[in-house]
Amino acid sequence: MIEVRFYATLRIGRDKIYHGSPQEFTTVAELLRYFRLAIDDASLVLVNGESVSLNHVISDGDVVELFPPAFSDA
Numbered sequence: 001m002i003e004v005r006f007y008a009t010l011r012i013g014r015d016k017i018y019h020g021s022p023q024e025f026t027t028v029a030e031l032l033r034y035f036r037l038a039i040d041d042a043s044l045v046l047v048n049g050e051s052v053s054l055n056h057v058i059s060d061g062d063v064v065e066l067f068p069p070a071f072s073d074a
Helices: 028-035
Strands: 001-007 018-022 042-048 061-069
Touching: 028 061
Parallel strands: 001 061
Antiparallel strands: 001 018, 042 061
16 A cells, blocks of 8 residues: 655645555656646655655555645746
8 A cells, every 4th residue: 555645736636645556556657647647747756755756666655745846926
């Protein structure tokens, strides 16, 4: 079982936390596609509290946190 946590605008239209099987996707990039997110939609991806690349392999027991890009009107 893995846990995926969505933050800020990435929560729109989704549950705040998703629990699922790691067989549904094996990498962070596949996870983003699974949730119909573009690569640019998640500017920060943490797995078990550490920043990872899109090629990072997701394992059973992982906690994945997805953060959208921050922006400024300045």
